Amino acid sequence: MTKIASKMKGVTITLLFILLISCSNGGGDLFEGSGDIGNCKLQGSMSYDKQSDTYTLTGAGTNMWAGNDEFFMVWRKESGDFSLSASGFLIEDGRFTLPVEQIVVSGNFFELLHNITSVGNDLRFSMPESIGCVGMPSILVKNMNVSGE
Numbered sequence: 001m002t003k004i005a006s007k008m009k010g011v012t013i014t015l016l017f018i019l020l021i022s023c024s025n026g027g028g029d030l031f032e033g034s035g036d037i038g039n040c041k042l043q044g045s046m047s048y049d050k051q052s053d054t055y056t057l058t059g060a061g062t063n064m065w066a067g068n069d070e071f072f073m074v075w076r077k078e079s080g081d082f083s084l085s086a087s088g089f090l091i092e093d094g095r096f097t098l099p100v101e102q103i104v105v106s107g108n109f110f111e112l113l114h115n116i117t118s119v120g121n122d123l124r125f126s127m128p129e130s131i132g133c134v135g136m137p138s139i140l141v142k143n144m145n146v147s148g149e
Helices: 109-114
Strands: 002-008 011-017 033-037 045-049 054-058 071-075 081-092 095-108 116-119 139-141 145-148
Touching (some): 045 071, 054 071, 095 109, 109 116
Parallel strands (some): 002 139
Antiparallel strands (some): 002 011, 033 071, 081 095, 095 145, 116 139
């Protein structure tokens, strides 16, 4: 999960990107490739069990958060297009005034990254979850599609 707050045309929107991979496609072709990153002591591998529709990943390496990048990964290319429901606040004269609800933000994630003009100093991390601690500061985006009333 990554929280992103972006200001555009007087509205601050907070998005919650949740990256979920559904492995129940029934074909074992969810991922396009796999491989070791860095100098792993043991070669990683991926296998698919069609009967249980389950992927098994194995690998070994150094803790990548400690300064070394050694791990096994799998990947699939994505378009980056998104359309998400959102809520936020109307900004008037530099102040949050009214809540904005039932709106939709859409675009391309990679274009959104290119449109970041400023990064806030409000980085906060969430409490540990099953995917670990996550956090991101507010960002100012120069252009984003917003629709709703």
